[in-house]
Amino acid sequence: MKRFKNIMAAALALSCVMTVTACEEETGPTSTGGTPSNGSAPTQSSTSSVASMNEEDASKVAEIDIGAKKLENPTVRFLSEWDINPKEGQPISVALEMFQTQYGGRIVQEYVSFDDRFTKLGTMIQADDSPDMFSAGDMDVFPKGIIAGYFQPLDPYIDFSSDLWKPMSAVNEQFCADGKHYVGAYNVASDCVMFYNKKTIVDNGLEDPAELFAQGKWDWEALWTMMTQFCNRDEEKFAIDGWWFESGISLTTGKPYIGVDNGKIVHNLNDPMIEKVQKYMLDMNENDLPVPKAEYGWQVNPSNLKNGKTLFYPVGTYALYPQNSYIQDFGHDIQDVMFVPMPKCPDADAYYLPARVDGFSLVKGAKNPEGVAAYITCEMASRDSEVGKEIGKRQAFEEYGWTQELWDMFETVNDLTAEHPAFEMYNAVTPTIADYINNPMKEGYNSGASWIATRDAIVGAVQMELDSVNDKLKSES
Numbered sequence: 001m002k003r004f005k006n007i008m009a010a011a012l013a014l015s016c017v018m019t020v021t022a023c024e025e026e027t028g029p030t031s032t033g034g035t036p037s038n039g040s041a042p043t044q045s046s047t048s049s050v051a052s053m054n055e056e057d058a059s060k061v062a063e064i065d066i067g068a069k070k071l072e073n074p075t076v077r078f079l080s081e082w083d084i085n086p087k088e089g090q091p092i093s094v095a096l097e098m099f100q101t102q103y104g105g106r107i108v109q110e111y112v113s114f115d116d117r118f119t120k121l122g123t124m125i126q127a128d129d130s131p132d133m134f135s136a137g138d139m140d141v142f143p144k145g146i147i148a149g150y151f152q153p154l155d156p157y158i159d160f161s162s163d164l165w166k167p168m169s170a171v172n173e174q175f176c177a178d179g180k181h182y183v184g185a186y187n188v189a190s191d192c193v194m195f196y197n198k199k200t201i202v203d204n205g206l207e208d209p210a211e212l213f214a215q216g217k218w219d220w221e222a223l224w225t226m227m228t229q230f231c232n233r234d235e236e237k238f239a240i241d242g243w244w245f246e247s248g249i250s251l252t253t254g255k256p257y258i259g260v261d262n263g264k265i266v267h268n269l270n271d272p273m274i275e276k277v278q279k280y281m282l283d284m285n286e287n288d289l290p291v292p293k294a295e296y297g298w299q300v301n302p303s304n305l306k307n308g309k310t311l312f313y314p315v316g317t318y319a320l321y322p323q324n325s326y327i328q329d330f331g332h333d334i335q336d337v338m339f340v341p342m343p344k345c346p347d348a349d350a351y352y353l354p355a356r357v358d359g360f361s362l363v364k365g366a367k368n369p370e371g372v373a374a375y376i377t378c379e380m381a382s383r384d385s386e387v388g389k390e391i392g393k394r395q396a397f398e399e400y401g402w403t404q405e406l407w408d409m410f411e412t413v414n415d416l417t418a419e420h421p422a423f424e425m426y427n428a429v430t431p432t433i434a435d436y437i438n439n440p441m442k443e444g445y446n447s448g449a450s451w452i453a454t455r456d457a458i459v460g461a462v463q464m465e466l467d468s469v470n471d472k473l474k475s476e477s
Helices: 007-012 014-025 055-061 094-102 114-126 166-175 198-203 209-214 220-230 245-251 272-286 326-330 369-382 386-398 404-419 431-437 440-447 451-476
Strands: 046-048 075-080 106-111 133-135 184-190 193-197 238-240 258-261 264-267 310-315 337-341 353-363
Touching: 055 094, 055 386, 075 114, 075 369, 094 106, 094 369, 094 386, 166 184, 184 369, 184 404, 193 198, 193 326, 209 220, 209 337, 220 238, 220 310, 245 272, 245 310, 245 353, 245 440, 264 451, 272 440, 272 451, 310 326, 337 404, 353 369, 353 404, 386 404, 431 440, 431 451, 440 451
Parallel strands: 075 106, 075 133, 238 310
Antiparallel strands: 046 106, 133 353, 184 353, 193 310, 193 337, 258 264
């Protein structure tokens, strides 16, 4: 299926996505730092392995011909809190298999905590000890990393106009400065979906959101109907918990608070669609529909989905993987766990969905840019491969216990997201922009504040900051 991202790579990147959730979306005191993919701090500063694939799958991967030539320098140093290399007993991704066998390459992970990524990166660059590759999947490389001088263009090493890269052309153009590509994005994936417990739906006589979605009826109005039928403050039954809803529902308008337009970083604070979604969230607050987090010490409780007290828990699709507790929190039995995409905005011109990219950036001063380009090329070449889909599906069912229903929705949502991806960039510009947007855009939903008053208080300062950012971006590029 088009736009498919094989499950193995997603699982390996799990801790990366989890820390994005904690560090970028939480407004309460529960933010945590990143951990490597095995969930514990490593005993050494760098790790690498040459994992192997079973003979049958490896022979299929070998048929994916990208005209690879052996690298003069086989080692790519990857600075990250998560490891591309699989843990012992885990299957190797198709892309890594290709990189090892066709290019003779290997990935060496150099561990850093999520919070310290950019600090350590800057220190290494200054010491002429640059790593080669850095993840762009946290959606915070562009533009702040370019302004800081941490990354260099990929264009001398990757032909983004080639047939291989054409499917991602529109996406990669959003991460350009002065026509130069600073992110090699090979996939678009869903950044936020609505998890629910099917037993809770039945017990409350509600229409199944997945069925509404299949009928083309899953939109803001359908969500509103469900929420008002379910919620009961006296019984402590609320519609939405978690930290992702405000940004996720906003992006269904197709208008991020901070985005890119013709190579410039812009805000959409005055856009009527933003005002519309803010009004929707304010109405939710006034009708007592969201979990009143302030009354619960700004703590979230995903297990209330399983207990029938919460109707939806919006979060990334990483919640499907058993390496974290979400899937256990959402249902006593995985057969009861289901999700749908964020509901469609009825007034949008398309079904926009919150999205992130899978991709990497080339570090300034990297000693092996050819190796970085080779690995990213393997990811691009393998993303739609039949063997990748086959292996990923097998792992989902055999190792993760997914149901066919979960698998089908996973593929459908990722495909739908890729058709009209909406990228939010307020965490990717400067800390000042993040402060201006992150909490203020949630005030109507959480405290009943007027968006007009909130917007008018920040819009001038936001524009000034963006003017400065665009000037720096132009001079840096």
